[in-house]
Amino acid sequence: MKRTSQFLRHSISREDRADGAILLRSTHGLGPVVDKTSDWLHGWAKEAPDRVFLAERSGAGWREESYSSTLQKVRLIAQSLLARGMGADTPILIMSGNGVDHGLLALAAQYIGVPVAPVAEQYSLIHGAHGRLRQAIELLQPTMAYVVDADQYGEALKLDALEGVEIVASRPGNIETVTTFDALLQGDAGVDLDAANGQVGPDTVAKILMTSGSTSAPKGVLTTHRMMCVNQTQLADGLPFLRDRPPRVVDWLPWNHVFGGSHNFNMMLANGGSFYIDDGKPVKGLFDRTLENLSMVTGSLVFNVPVGFAMLRDALEKDAALRQRFFENLDLLFYAGASLPQDVWQSFEKMAIEVKGEVPLMTSSWGLTETAPATMMQQEPIGRSGVVGVPMNGVTAKLIPDADMRCEVRVKGPNIMPGYYQDPEKTKEAFDDEGYFITGDAMVFVDPDDVNKGMKFDGRISEDFKLLTGTWVRAAGLRIEMLACLAPLAADLVVTGQDRDEIGLMIFPDRDALAAAGFTLEEEDGALTCPKLLSEIHHRLNERSGRVSGSSTRVARAIVLAEPASLTEGEVTAKGNLNFRKVLTGRANLLKRLYDDAASGIAKL
Template identity: 75%
Template structure:
C-alpha cells in the first residue's frame, strides 16, 4: 500500500523518573525558526510575488490576493494603525469570521506588534450570546473592532461595552460612525513603519485567543510570535512535503480557533502556500457551498472534523469527477476534533487507491490553544484512526501514569503560552513546580514497550468522577462509546453519576436524524414516538450492558432531553462542544429526575 507523502520517522527518547513520571522527547533536532510572521511575508513576496496567498469567493469566482499585493496592503494598514497610536497595549477585536480583509488586518497588526483578539462570530450575531462577547470585550479592552458588514453586526456594535472603540467594517452600510476598511488601506506616510516592524520580536504578542469555555468562562490565551513561528517549524519538520512544494488548502475551519487561524493559516504563509477560504461548512444547507468551492479549487492538504469527512466521503462517492480532482494532488488528510470513524478512514484509503494507486498521509495530532497548538503528531503512516502520535521536535512531555497506565499530560516547550491575558492567578495554577503546563488531558500508549508507536487521547482528567462505590468512571471515553452505541439517535450526551450509585446519561436527540429514522417527535403522535425512542434506547443500552462486567462503564438509566443545548445560556461553546458542568447545574431538576425510579420519563436499564 503506497503513500505519496514524505514523513518524519518517529524517534523518541523515554526517561522513567524516580517519582513515577515519564519524560518523552523527540530525538530529532528542531529546524530553524524565524522571529516573526512578517519574515515569511517578506520572503514570499520576494520569491513568489504573483502566487496567490489568500482568496475568498466573490460572485462566480474568487477575490485573490497575491503575496506581493498582500505585503503592500499589510504595510498600508499597519501604517494606518500606527497613525492612530496603536501598539502592544491596544488590541484589535475581530468579531467576523474568515475573510480576506480579516486576514490582512491580522497580518498588519502582527507586522507592528498590535495584538488581535478574534472571537466566534456567533457571539456577535446571536443575541443570546452577547454575554460571551461582553466578556471578551471587558477582558481584552480593545481600541479597535472589526466586522465585515456593519449592518449585519449592527446589534452587537451598539453594545455599551464597545462605546469609544473605533469600529472598522469592510462594508459600512449606512452607518456614518463606522470607519471603512478602505480607509486603512490608504496608509499613512508620516509614521516610521520600518522602526515599528523592527521592534517586533519572538516575545511580541500576536494574538489573544479565547478558550472555548467548555469548563469555565473563556480565558484569553496570550499567543506570541515565537509560539506561532516555532509551531510551523515543528509541523514542517514532521511533514517534509510542506517544504517540497507550496501547499494549498480550501478550508472552512474558523480563525478564532487556534487550529484554523494559527495552524492552517500560518502553514500556508510559512511555506508559500495558497489559502482558499471555504465559506461553506459541514452542516445541512452549507455543505453544498463547500462542494461548489471544491469543484473550482482543490487542495494539496485537507483539514476537517470527522463529521465533515463523513459528508465529503458520500459526496465523493457520488461524483467521479470531483473524486478524481480531490485526490490528484493530495498529500495529506488530517482530521481533528474527535477520532475519525474507521469506516470513513477506510473509505478514503480505498478511494485514493482507486483514483491514483496511492494513499496520502492520513493522520491527526494533539494540542491546545495554549500550545499554539500542535504538540504531538502521528507523522508515520498507519492504517487506523485515533492515534495522535509522538512529541514534536523541541517539545518535552511529562506523563504522570495511574495504576492503569492512563497518563496525565503536561508539556514544556517554546510553543507553550506565557500565560492567560490579565489573569495571573489562573496562569500560576496551570504550571507545575518544574514549569510544565498542566493540560488536564489524559493519554495512553499504543504499546507501553515501544514509545515510537505513539499515544492515543483518553479524555479529560476533570471529566472523570467516582460512583458511591468508589469506582472511577472515565467519562470522556464512555461518552464516545455511548455516542457510537446510540448513533444516529443522539446528537450528543452528558454522562452523570458523580457520588451516585450508578451511571446515567442525559441524551440530546438528533431531531433531524430521528425524523429520517421514523421517530418524528414534532408530529401529532410525538408522545407515542417518544415512547418508541425510549424503547429503542433501552434496547441498545440493555444489549450493551449484557456484554459488560464492571460498573465503571455500565449505564443504568437514561433520560431524553427535549430542549437542545443553549449557547446563550453557556451550555454550548462556539465550537459546538457541550459545557457539561453548566448543563448539569442549569438542569439540576432533570438530573434529580434521572435518579428517580418512579419518574415515567426515565429509561431504566
C-alpha cells in the first residue's frame, strides 16, 4: 500500500537500569530550534508575505490574514500593550474561543513577553460554570481580558473578580467601558518595540495553560517559548513533509487546550502553513457548519477526535465531491483524545485509496499540557489504531514497569514545563528526584522485544482501582473495550467497582442512537428504565462474559443515566472529557442503586 507522506524511521535506544527502570531515547539528533515564536512570524512574513496564515468565516466567505498583515497587526497590538506597561507579570486572560483576533492578540503578547492565558469559552458562556472562570481569574490576576463579543459574554464580564481588569472586545456592543480591539490596532510609536522583542527568549513564558482540575483547583502550566519551539522542531523532524510544502488545516480544536492552541496553531506558524478556523464542531447542530467549511477549503493535515472522524467518515461516504476534495492533497490524518475505532480507520484507508491510490500517514501521539504537548509519536505508518509511538528527538522516557510490564511513564526533555504558575509545592510534587516529570500515565510495549514498534497508552494510574478481592482493574482499557461493546448505545461511560466485589458501568447514553434503534426513554429517579434497552445491555454483557475470564475484566452490572454529564458540576472537563471522580461523587445515589440487587432499572448478570 503506497503512502504519500515522508516520515523519520524510529531509532530508539533502550537502557535497562539496575533499579528496574527502563530509559528510552531517540538516537536521532534534534534539529535547529528558533528562540521564540516571533522568529517564525518574521521569517514567513519575509519569505511568503502574501500567503494566508489565519482565516475565519466572514459572511459567505473568509476573513484572511496573510503573514505580512499578521506581522504588521501583531506589532501594532504589541506597541499598545507595551504602552500600557504590560510585561511578564501582567497576564492577558482570553475568555473567547478560536478566532483571528484571538490569534493576533496572543502573538502580540508573546512578541513582547506578556503571557496569555486562554480558558474554555464555556466557563464564560454558561452561568453555572462561572465558578471555574472565577478560579482562573483569582489565580492569574490578569491585567487585561479579551472577548470577541461584549454582549455575548456580558454576564461573565460583570463578575466582581474582573473589577479593575481592562476588557477588550472585537465587538464592544453597547458597553462604553470596553476597549475596542481596533483601538489596540492603533499602536503607539512612542515605545521601543524592537528592544522589547529582543528581551524575549527561550525561557520567557508565552502561555499559562489551565489544567482541567479533575482532582483539585485548576493549575496554571507555565509554557515557555522554548517548549513550543522545540516541540515544533521535534514534530517536523519526525514528519519531514511538514517542511517540504506549506501545510494547511481546517481545524476546530479549541485553543485553550494545548493540542489545538499550541500543537496545531504553532505547526502552521512554524512551517509557513495556513490555519483556517473551523467554527463548527463534531456535535449535533454544528457539524453541518464543518461540512460547509470543508466544501470551501480542505486541509493537507486533518486533526480530530475519534467521534469527529466517525462523523466525517459518514459524511464523506455520502458525498463523492467532498470526498475527492478532502483526500486529493491530504498528507496526514491525526487522531487524539482516544483510540480511533478500527472500522473508522479502515474506512478512511479505503476512501483514500479510491481517490488517489495511496494512503496518507494515519497516526497519533502522546503528551500532556505540561509537555507542550507531543512527547511520543507514532511517525512510521502502522495498520491500526491505539499506538502512540516512541520518544521524540530530545526526549528521554523513564518507564517504571510492574510485574505485568505495564509501565508508569515519566519524561525529561526541553519541551517539558518548568513548573506551575504560583504553585511551588505542586511543581515540586510533579517531578521525581532525577528531574523527570511524573505524568501519571501508563503504557505497555507493542512488542517487548522491539522498542521501535512503539507503545500503547494504557490509562491513568490514578484511574485504576481494586475490587474487594484485591484484584486490580485497569479502568481505562476496560472503558474503551466497553464503549465498543455497547456501541452505538453508549456515548460515554464510567467504570465502577472500587472496594466492591464486581465491576459495573454507569452509562451516558446516545439518545439519538437509542431513538433510532426504537428504545423508549422513560426514566425513574435519574436512570433510564426501558426494559428493552436493559435487556439489550444485559445480552451484550452476557455475551462478552463468555469470552473473558477473571473478575478484573468481567462487567457484571450496568445502569443507564438519564441526565447528561454536566459541565457546570465539573463532570465534564474543558477538553470535553469525563471527570470520573466527579461523576461518581455527584451521582452517589445512582452508584449505590447500581450495586443494590433489589433495585429496579439496572442490567445485572
